[in-house]
Amino acid sequence: MGATEFKVQLLLTGNEIMSGDTVDSNSALIARRLAELDIGVYRKVTVGDDRDLLARELSSMAEQADLLIVNGGLGPTIDDLTAEVLAQVTGVGVAEHPEAVAHLQQWCAGRRLALNAANMKQALLPVGADIIANTIGSAVGFELQVGKCRVICTPGVPGELAAMLDLIVADLARRLQRPAQRSILRLQTFGLGESSAQQMISDAIPDWPPEVELGFRAGAPQLEIKLSVSNSAALAARQHCRERLEQLFGDHIIGEGDCLLAERVLQLLRERGATLTTAESCTGGLIASMLTRIPGSSEAFHAGFVTYANAVKHSVLGVDEAVLASDGAVSEPVVRQMALGALQRAGADYAIAVSGIAGPDGGTPDKPVGTVWLAWGSRDDLRSLCLRWPVERTLFQTMVAAAGLDMIRRLLLGLDSEPRYFSQRRV
Amino acid sequence: MGATEFKVQLLLTGNEIMSGDTVDSNSALIARRLAELDIGVYRKVTVGDDRDLLARELSSMAEQADLLIVNGGLGPTIDDLTAEVLAQVTGVGVAEHPEAVAHLQQWCAGRRLALNAANMKQALLPVGADIIANTIGSAVGFELQVGKCRVICTPGVPGELAAMLDLIVADLARRLQRPAQRSILRLQTFGLGESSAQQMISDAIPDWPPEVELGFRAGAPQLEIKLSVSNSAALAARQHCRERLEQLFGDHIIGEGDCLLAERVLQLLRERGATLTTAESCTGGLIASMLTRIPGSSEAFHAGFVTYANAVKHSVLGVDEAVLASDGAVSEPVVRQMALGALQRAGADYAIAVSGIAGPDGGTPDKPVGTVWLAWGSRDDLRSLCLRWPVERTLFQTMVAAAGLDMIRRLLLGLDSEPRYFSQRRV
Numbered sequence: 006m007g008a009t010e011f012k013v014q015l016l017l018t019g020n021e022i023m024s025g026d027t028v029d030s031n032s033a034l035i036a037r038r039l040a041e042l043d044i045g046v047y048r049k050v051t052v053g054d055d056r057d058l059l060a061r062e063l064s065s066m067a068e069q070a071d072l073l074i075v076n077g078g079l080g081p082t083i084d085d086l087t088a089e090v091l092a093q094v095t096g097v098g099v100a101e102h103p104e105a106v107a108h109l110q111q112w113c114a115g116r117r118l119a120l121n122a123a124n125m126k127q128a129l130l131p132v133g134a135d136i137i138a139n140t141i142g143s144a145v146g147f148e149l150q151v152g153k154c155r156v157i158c159t160p161g162v163p164g165e166l167a168a169m170l171d172l173i174v175a176d177l178a179r180r181l182q183r184p185a186q187r188s189i190l191r192l193q194t195f196g197l198g199e200s201s202a203q204q205m206i207s208d209a210i211p212d213w214p215p216e217v218e219l220g221f222r223a224g225a226p227q228l229e230i231k232l233s234v235s236n237s238a239a240l241a242a243r244q245h246c247r248e249r250l251e252q253l254f255g256d257h258i259i260g261e262g263d264c265l266l267a268e269r270v271l272q273l274l275r276e277r278g279a280t281l282t283t284a285e286s287c288t289g290g291l292i293a294s295m296l297t298r299i300p301g302s303s304e305a306f307h308a309g310f311v312t313y314a315n316a317v318k319h320s321v322l323g324v325d326e327a328v329l330a331s332d333g334a335v336s337e338p339v340v341r342q343m344a345l346g347a348l349q350r351a352g353a354d355y356a357i358a359v360s361g362i363a364g365p366d367g368g369t370p371d372k373p374v375g376t377v378w379l380a381w382g383s384r385d386d387l388r389s390l391c392l393r394w395p396v397e398r399t400l401f402q403t404m405v406a407a408a409g410l411d412m413i414r415r416l417l418l419g420l421d422s423e424p425r426y427f428s429q430r431r432v
Numbered sequence: 433m434g435a436t437e438f439k440v441q442l443l444l445t446g447n448e449i450m451s452g453d454t455v456d457s458n459s460a461l462i463a464r465r466l467a468e469l470d471i472g473v474y475r476k477v478t479v480g481d482d483r484d485l486l487a488r489e490l491s492s493m494a495e496q497a498d499l500l501i502v503n504g505g506l507g508p509t510i511d512d513l514t515a516e517v518l519a520q521v522t523g524v525g526v527a528e529h530p531e532a533v534a535h536l537q538q539w540c541a542g543r544r545l546a547l548n549a550a551n552m553k554q555a556l557l558p559v560g561a562d563i564i565a566n567t568i569g570s571a572v573g574f575e576l577q578v579g580k581c582r583v584i585c586t587p588g589v590p591g592e593l594a595a596m597l598d599l600i601v602a603d604l605a606r607r608l609q610r611p612a613q614r615s616i617l618r619l620q621t622f623g624l625g626e627s628s629a630q631q632m633i634s635d636a637i638p639d640w641p642p643e644v645e646l647g648f649r650a651g652a653p654q655l656e657i658k659l660s661v662s663n664s665a666a667l668a669a670r671q672h673c674r675e676r677l678e679q680l681f682g683d684h685i686i687g688e689g690d691c692l693l694a695e696r697v698l699q700l701l702r703e704r705g706a707t708l709t710t711a712e713s714c715t716g717g718l719i720a721s722m723l724t725r726i727p728g729s730s731e732a733f734h735a736g737f738v739t740y741a742n743a744v745k746h747s748v749l750g751v752d753e754a755v756l757a758s759d760g761a762v763s764e765p766v767v768r769q770m771a772l773g774a775l776q777r778a779g780a781d782y783a784i785a786v787s788g789i790a791g792p793d794g795g796t797p798d799k800p801v802g803t804v805w806l807a808w809g810s811r812d813d814l815r816s817l818c819l820r821w822p823v824e825r826t827l828f829q830t831m832v833a834a835a836g837l838d839m840i841r842r843l844l845l846g847l848d849s850e851p852r853y854f855s856q857r858r859v
Contacts, residue, residue, distance in 0.1 A: 050478075220448075303740050311724070311737070311738070
């Protein structure tokens, strides 16, 4: 709704973006901040530091859009053309903006730097522009009305842009009288593919209400399901959709917002006053790392073991050498002994153990690359299964680590089900 | 040069990019691959999954460009519009492409999936299009001549795009008779900041030859330094630059191309027939995970220990309980005992041990968040130092893990120096 009423375009400039030396995360940041006001970005154009091309895009975009946000090209070097080209396109010329000069003087003084000519260039703004404070860097932002389009020029340095967006979004909300209307509910899931989730929803909920926008964001290992509504009247419908989704595949829902699988597992452990340990072969410390990335993980995770070689599976975790010899490292008895050894040595309540063949080498006809045994649970309730997940090494490690965490999550929740992912991957 | 002769534009499509849910790294990848052929990207437009807008951009970009690369919109869902809109714009209509059908059949068979209607949509291509194999996913790429412009449509899934770009770049090199003219030498470094590296080079090599283009790509933890030349006559000048850089900060250079710190460490260990173990507290398995992400790591890395809690530092690694009580977990004697315990239990030649405060909690006036003790080396030559790196938790973990790997790299190479990074971070 917002997007059709109020057209926003983005113009990004910078040779480093065009060359691929820098991945542009600024436009995603701008889009997410505007979404808070239910404003969608309609079209985005990216060009290098090329005067003619920049002038052409500025003119044509300002004609089409209600709001044009320009990002980049505000720096002190000769490559930074935004102010100059905008002044040229609009025919207003540039002049030293007193507030920008004051900002530069203050910024340099704070750093005991001399205010040089290169920096002073950053105060040369199109005549009539209003400045937007830069609370971090030297380059002020500015805005200028061009016909019916408001042009807002912002710095390319991500941290400076982020700080400036607070001011820009607040100002837009005021001017458009558009206090954050759009409400986005994000559900994190593991074990569903995007297309199968979509298919299941279409099949099971043919009467999906049109006022609840459904979106997906596929990451490895999680799939995010987004339910967004553009006004509070639709919140009841969304709640209904959420309940239907929970009936459909509620055991796949890890949590809301940014919730990570490891975070949810740690939370469940804390609620139970329990601890978890890991015994990792093919994931090589990734499960431990996913857990310890979360602040406060030390409460429920005290120790983990990476036992890559057979000898250390025996010496560190006490896996029986005869079983290693007879069954091989990638086998049910070995992965179960790894879990039991880790439980004992860490003095933990729960364990995840994995042993598999991440590849590209090490596969056999019997146990091809992608084969993995997982064991999880407690001393009294230790479970295990074998999967075959023949994908590239690091993706394999990521998915297997997540699978281990998800099985512990399910066990802690008393769920007996498996992620749908497994149906095609069980061996 | 390439850019003015041969105009390349990119058209990206996807609601998830416009909304900011996904950061677009695909266009950077495309730009970097085209740069190998000395082809620059002139202009990039990004739009959502909007039929009219997509049609308008496709028409106008195909008129302006010699080559138009379209990325995204090849998937099985109704949002995926690229083939359909391209067929509509060019007036050729769509038809089931037999090679695409065969690919889909094979792809589904390999995954024991039924070929459903949603998938079959991916075989409906503009009449006259040539397909480009997708070696990873279900969506084939395709190309179509539109007037004087070659339009190449590629999948939005990054891994699938990356694989397909090998084919596209090879084909372009052949058709344009442009065997990689631009030669890019990429040096991976650790321990240098982008601006300080640039300043050091400007100061030390004022006569830098203009035919050798210098570029940087800052990542965490590595900084890539790029030396590119557009013809073979400049190779000698580049070699000279490389030698000057090696004099300037050669000990910071990890390797060429995509070389990762962990990869280099594993290579040095293999050359020496030696093994490494890890004893991690605040990095929580990240060092082990960085090592085991590398194929073949099992040769030199057999075991790692994550000892987060004091009790397991004692029970698993044999750290003295009295020392833990008197000096605290983040201390020189503890980190050294962690290293020695890991060396003994893993039977390894070298160890990295880290103990620090990743935050956000756990800091004290004496040992604030960001404080970390590292120990590295062998039983006979074990070294240690303390750093203070007060950054966000996961960045702290990344930089500390890399610092540990870099100190082992330096030790294995017989270098006594430290990364420049440390100068402001030593405690």
